[in-house]
Amino acid sequence: MSEKIPATVITGFLGAGKTSLIRHLIENSDGKKLALIINEFGDLGVDGELLKGCGNENCTEEDIVELANGCICCTVADDFLPTIQKILSREDRPDHIIVETSGLALPKPLVRAFGWPEVRTQVTVDGVVTVIDGPAYRDGLFAADPEAVQAQREADEMLDHDSPLEELFDDQLNCADMIILNKADLLDASEVASATEQLKGRLRPQVKMLETSHGKIDIRVLLGLGSAAEDDLASRPSVHDDADDHEHDDFESFVLDIGEVASPEFLVAKLQAAIATHDILRVKGFITVAGKDMRLVLQGVGSRLQHYFDRDWKDGETRISKLVIIGEHDMDQAAIAEMITA
Structure with a gap:
């Protein structure tokens, strides 16, 4: 039997820099043929588009598969396993498989899927890599002592007892074989x-x-971490271990068509105002700017927004201006849209 194909699972919170890390891997693949599975959260495939723009012969557009039907750990049987099987059925099988989870995915159910009989004989989880946004961590978005924070929450009846973001962060740390403190x-x-x-x-x-x-x-x-994580699940505790199923009801996303914008600065100002007013966690999208023949990429986590022109619009290509807005459950989508498009 041929040697198992190694797979690396790259997880991390919203905006931590997973896509930048993977793009760097593609551009410096050292001759390795890579296959990528990208789990988008939302209907606009921003991450996949950015990675397809790398132009590396060892990772072509055909080697990049986007799963846009929701959180990858919730759709393992319907989306992830068929995708893995399709990759394995190819004549030109990859040297390494990279899986980028959405910012909301729990890594352990995904790692468990690699233990399925039809997969485990051909693929092994080389490692789980968790990417952390250094400045966000410094600013206290994830507390160093979560038990103390939880105790404070329980002492105050006016606070929400649940802490889904902290639980997600813990799961990403507990499942990891390597931690990347990014934006150092x-x-x-x-x-x-x-x-x-x-x-x-x-x-x-x-x-x-x-x-x-x-x-x-x-x-x-x-x-090349060689962790065989699918055989090491017991040492990777999760707060969801006793749950039969899980949902990410604390989060939602929607796509906003904003039309052509006058300038990047004009859009950023509107977004910052909307972020300050509403429970927006993440913004990303492609934008058409008046008088510019290049496509604008905009990405942001919290109030930190980045933008740059990545390439010319192609001949015959529809010049879109769409943003994926990801935030906490029950966002006021109409009010957010009004603030950004007005």
Whole structure:
């Protein structure tokens, strides 16, 4: 029997830099033929489009599969397993499979899927890599002592007792074989040291931790961990281990068609106002700018928004201006749309 194909699962919270990391891997694949499974949250395939723009012969558009039917850990049987089987049935099988989960996916159910009989004989989980947004962690979006925070919540009857974001972060840490503290260039040395010390106290002893900027890391460091995670689930605790099923009812997304914008700055100002007013966690999309022949990419987490022109609009291509808005459940979509498009 031929050697198993290694697969790397890349997880992490919204806007941590997973796509930047994968794009760097593609551009520096060192001759490896990669297949990518990208789990979009929302109807606009931003991440897949960015990765397809890399133009690497070892990772063509045919090697990139987007799963846009919701959280990958909730659609394992319907979406993920058939996709893996299709990749395995190809004549030109990849040297390595990369799976980028959505920012809301629980990694453990996905790793468990690699233990299915039709998959485990051909693929092994080389490693689970969790990408962390360094500045977000520094700013306290994830508390160093979650038990103390939970105790404070339970002491105050006016607060929500549930903490889904913290639970998700814990699951991503607990399932990881490697932690990437990304955007380290936005932290000073003391902040990096503090984050590293806090995070290491929450990790399994064997988990490696590295700091990066823009997801740039040597492919030889990231791939080849050899963890066989599908056979090591017991050491990767999850708050959802006792649940028969789970849903991400605390989050929702919608696509907003905003039309041509006068300038990137004009759009950013409107988005910042909407983010400050509503429970928006993540924004990403492609935009048409008046007087520009290039496509604008806009991505943001919280109030931090980034934008750049990535390529010319192609001849005959419809010049879209759409944003995926991801936020907490019961967002006022109409009010958000009015603030952005008015």
